[in-house]
Amino acid sequence: MFISDKLVAVLGDNSWIRKMYDRSCALQREKPYEKIYDLSLGNPVFEPPPIVVATMVKLLQSGKKGLHRYLPNQGLVMAREWVAAFINQRSRAASITSDLVMMSGGAGGAINIVLNTLLNPGDEVLIFQPYFVEYTHYIHNFAGVVRFVPTTPTFRPDLAAIEVALNPRSKVLLINSPNNPTGVVYSAEELQGLAELLLRAGRRFGHEIALVSDEPYTRIAYDGVAVPSVFDFYPHSFIASSFSKDLALAGERFGYIAVSPHCADAQRTMEALVSSQRVLGFVNAPSLLQHVLPELGDAMVAIEPYQQNRDTLYQQLLSSGYRCVKPQGAFYLFPEAPGGDDLAFIEAALRHNLVLVPGRTFGCPGHVRISFCFEPAYIEATLGIFSRLAHEFGIG
Amino acid sequence: MFISDKLVAVLGDNSWIRKMYDRSCALQREKPYEKIYDLSLGNPVFEPPPIVVATMVKLLQSGKKGLHRYLPNQGLVMAREWVAAFINQRSRAASITSDLVMMSGGAGGAINIVLNTLLNPGDEVLIFQPYFVEYTHYIHNFAGVVRFVPTTPTFRPDLAAIEVALNPRSKVLLINSPNNPTGVVYSAEELQGLAELLLRAGRRFGHEIALVSDEPYTRIAYDGVAVPSVFDFYPHSFIASSFSKDLALAGERFGYIAVSPHCADAQRTMEALVSSQRVLGFVNAPSLLQHVLPELGDAMVAIEPYQQNRDTLYQQLLSSGYRCVKPQGAFYLFPEAPGGDDLAFIEAALRHNLVLVPGRTFGCPGHVRISFCFEPAYIEATLGIFSRLAHEFGIG
Numbered sequence: 098m099f100i101s102d103k104l105v106a107v108l109g110d111n112s113w114i115r116k117m118y119d120r121s122c123a124l125q126r127e128k129p130y131e132k133i134y135d136l137s138l139g140n141p142v143f144e145p146p147p148i149v150v151a152t153m154v155k156l157l158q159s160g161k162k163g164l165h166r167y168l169p170n171q172g173l174v175m176a177r178e179w180v181a182a183f184i185n186q187r188s189r190a191a192s193i194t195s196d197l198v199m200m201s202g203g204a205g206g207a208i209n210i211v212l213n214t215l216l217n218p219g220d221e222v223l224i225f226q227p228y229f230v231e232y233t234h235y236i237h238n239f240a241g242v243v244r245f246v247p248t249t250p251t252f253r254p255d256l257a258a259i260e261v262a263l264n265p266r267s268k269v270l271l272i273n274s275p276n277n278p279t280g281v282v283y284s285a286e287e288l289q290g291l292a293e294l295l296l297r298a299g300r301r302f303g304h305e306i307a308l309v310s311d312e313p314y315t316r317i318a319y320d321g322v323a324v325p326s327v328f329d330f331y332p333h334s335f336i337a338s339s340f341s342k343d344l345a346l347a348g349e350r351f352g353y354i355a356v357s358p359h360c361a362d363a364q365r366t367m368e369a370l371v372s373s374q375r376v377l378g379f380v381n382a383p384s385l386l387q388h389v390l391p392e393l394g395d396a397m398v399a400i401e402p403y404q405q406n407r408d409t410l411y412q413q414l415l416s417s418g419y420r421c422v423k424p425q426g427a428f429y430l431f432p433e434a435p436g437g438d439d440l441a442f443i444e445a446a447l448r449h450n451l452v453l454v455p456g457r458t459f460g461c462p463g464h465v466r467i468s469f470c471f472e473p474a475y476i477e478a479t480l481g482i483f484s485r486l487a488h489e490f491g492i493g
Numbered sequence: 494m495f496i497s498d499k500l501v502a503v504l505g506d507n508s509w510i511r512k513m514y515d516r517s518c519a520l521q522r523e524k525p526y527e528k529i530y531d532l533s534l535g536n537p538v539f540e541p542p543p544i545v546v547a548t549m550v551k552l553l554q555s556g557k558k559g560l561h562r563y564l565p566n567q568g569l570v571m572a573r574e575w576v577a578a579f580i581n582q583r584s585r586a587a588s589i590t591s592d593l594v595m596m597s598g599g600a601g602g603a604i605n606i607v608l609n610t611l612l613n614p615g616d617e618v619l620i621f622q623p624y625f626v627e628y629t630h631y632i633h634n635f636a637g638v639v640r641f642v643p644t645t646p647t648f649r650p651d652l653a654a655i656e657v658a659l660n661p662r663s664k665v666l667l668i669n670s671p672n673n674p675t676g677v678v679y680s681a682e683e684l685q686g687l688a689e690l691l692l693r694a695g696r697r698f699g700h701e702i703a704l705v706s707d708e709p710y711t712r713i714a715y716d717g718v719a720v721p722s723v724f725d726f727y728p729h730s731f732i733a734s735s736f737s738k739d740l741a742l743a744g745e746r747f748g749y750i751a752v753s754p755h756c757a758d759a760q761r762t763m764e765a766l767v768s769s770q771r772v773l774g775f776v777n778a779p780s781l782l783q784h785v786l787p788e789l790g791d792a793m794v795a796i797e798p799y800q801q802n803r804d805t806l807y808q809q810l811l812s813s814g815y816r817c818v819k820p821q822g823a824f825y826l827f828p829e830a831p832g833g834d835d836l837a838f839i840e841a842a843l844r845h846n847l848v849l850v851p852g853r854t855f856g857c858p859g860h861v862r863i864s865f866c867f868e869p870a871y872i873e874a875t876l877g878i879f880s881r882l883a884h885e886f887g888i889g
Contacts, residue, residue, distance in 0.1 A: 348780025384744025
């Protein structure tokens with residue numbers, strides 16, 4: 098066996114995502130003249146705001162030198178200032194400065210860098226079920242231990258369950274709001290509750306517990322719902338985020354990490370994050386985009402198509418008899434699988450040329466994930482399928 | 494202490510690089526009206542070939558959709574085909590296909606991905622002294638053990654020393670040719686010798702030993718010297734490389750990994766590398782550049798300024814009495830520090846407004862590294878300083 102035990106385990110665990118991808122491809126081969134509706138991936142079809150592309154072109158044609166050179170590992174000051182201003186604008190405290198921001202690869206890279214910086218082998222990371230499927234791998238990369246924490250039936254943080262899960266090896270609570278796969282947005286009260294609980298636990302165990310907020314969907318929230326900043330509630334908090342969704346730059350791997358100014362050893366922790374980015378081989382966030390960001394103002398992708406998709410899909414599911422939490426943000430729905438067996442429902446959907454992801458991928462069997470980051474017309478074409486599936490499963 | 498023991502160690506080890514950077518900045522502040530010559534960094538001042546920028550602009554203005562979306566973790570087939578053709582062109586065997594190539598972040602990311610894929614905790618990685626300073630951190634990231642192997646006095650691979658270092662925990666030999674910091678290029682005979690030795694050891698220990706070739710300087714070699722491909726000599730070999738130097742895209746973090754078709758479990762190993770790229774959070778190589786690469790043909794940066802710099806600096810060092818191996822590739826010189834104390838020499842150089850890196854950074858005290866990836870006029874302006882330093886140290 099040439100590859101490491103850790104990667105053998107990862108390969109074994111790939112099966113579900115890979116299987117759905119393979120099924121989707123096979124389906125298209127089997128039915129070359131039929132339309133396949135693949136709502137399995139969170140890869141938005143929308144393009145970046147025009148100013149992103151225009152600024153890239155302007156800089157490339159400007160003759161300005163050094164746009165593609167190594168940058169300081171922490172990133173360009175101007176880009177970090179943009180991020181600091183963005184975070185402060187969302188926060189009551191508004192107290193972060195650019196020296197506590199590092200530009201990084203996408204949020205996946207950012208979370209790896211944070212975990213590498215914080216975890217000693219055996220340290221525990223708490224994650225809520227359902228969880229983004231890669232979290233467990235990120236934690237295992239650095240010999241951390243995953244501690245799953247159930248949420249309430251409507252996927253809200255369950256303080257009692259967290260209290261039970263906390264123990265002296267707890268080092269990090271990793272949260273994601275707006276949430277993939279549920280669309281839930283944690284309220285100020287919920288973050289306040291989490292903060293009090295973590296502070297008490299930290300005092301009890303004699304060490305701080307880090308709150309890491311994975312928030313690439315911060316700017317994708319509906320009906321004007323507020324997405325409060327963890328920095329307003331808990332001192333030892335970290336933001337790991339990206340421009341993958343709100344600037345539609347998922348493939349360019351561009352994001353950032355921010356440390357709360359009230360975090361223990363904040364400056365030294367940022368120094369360690371910068372070193373971590375270097376030694377993991379990320380080195381610096383993509384250089385051209387770091388030059389572009391400061392010129393973007395508050396440009397972002399149009400949220401209207403997402404809101405429209407959420408509304409039409411949610412209405413259809415509800416009127417067809419599905420049980421589903423209404424997403425407040427992100428671009429996923431996570432209904433219960435009619436009949437209770439997510440795999441049986443996924444198979445039935447495939448027979449209707451519809452590709453979904455089983456909830457067990459997210460540690461939550463009995464549900465399915467529907468991604469709606471597609472053109473509204475594409476989503477509308479699937480509504481009848483959901484209705485027919487409801488009839489088949491006897492809920493419609 | 495909020496940060497992990499591993500990162501505390503990395504921070505402690507940062508001291509030399511950081512110190513030289515701080516000294517360079519301090520020097521410029523102390524002497525605002527004097528010119529400081531900073532030859533400490535391998536961050537080329539040259540721009541990418543015009544076709545790189547032109548193709549980026551062309552694609553950005555084409556209205557083509559999806560240039561910035563997530564790509565398959567392994568990368569675009571067209572980009573992988575470019576890499577396969579490039580590798581085959583340099584190899585007698587010419588047998589690699591695009592399914593054994595993955596597009597990745599820069600070479601630093603690529604090496605981390607390879608090590609994460611291959612190493613179980615406690616597995617040993619052999620590296621030659623002098624070594625690129627980050628290698629030890631890359632190995633420690635995945636709980637690997639570093640085994641230093643001395644080279645000959647002219648920095649060539651020393652087969653007897655490697656034989657002594659090999660043991661049942663040996664898993665990887667990590668090499669770098671053309672070499673940073675010495676400029677040495679390993680010959681076909683040397684690679685053949687390494688291969689035979691590794692094959693014998695693999696048979697003795699009952700497991701294959703991987704040969705990982707870090708080769709971002711492959712296209713930067715002088716006097717027409719051949720840079721042979723490891724794929725021609727050893728079955729279990731990996732290439733980890735980037736376009737940082739030959740396309741001057743260091744800040745964009747764009748490179749690749751290739752697995753020899755003769756490697757044990759080659760296909761499955763590539764699958765594991767692809768998963769490793771995903772779970773470490775690299776996800777995919779920058780998407781726009783993956784679309785650009787297939788259109789670049791054999792464009793690369795002009796090598797003439799580097800060759801000119803090597804010639805003038807090497808001549809100056811030789812005629813001033815320094816002892817130095819003549820670099821065959823890359824853009825560094827690694828002379829002995831006159832007087833034998835690299836730190837004393839570095840301090841003396843700073844008094845002449847010249848910033849170099851002490852050899853101890855590369856596990857090789859008694860030498861200094863001179864980077865020459867700068868405009869020839871900038872390099873020429875330093876020649877007199879090297880001559881004056883020679884006099885000061887009594888060798889001129």
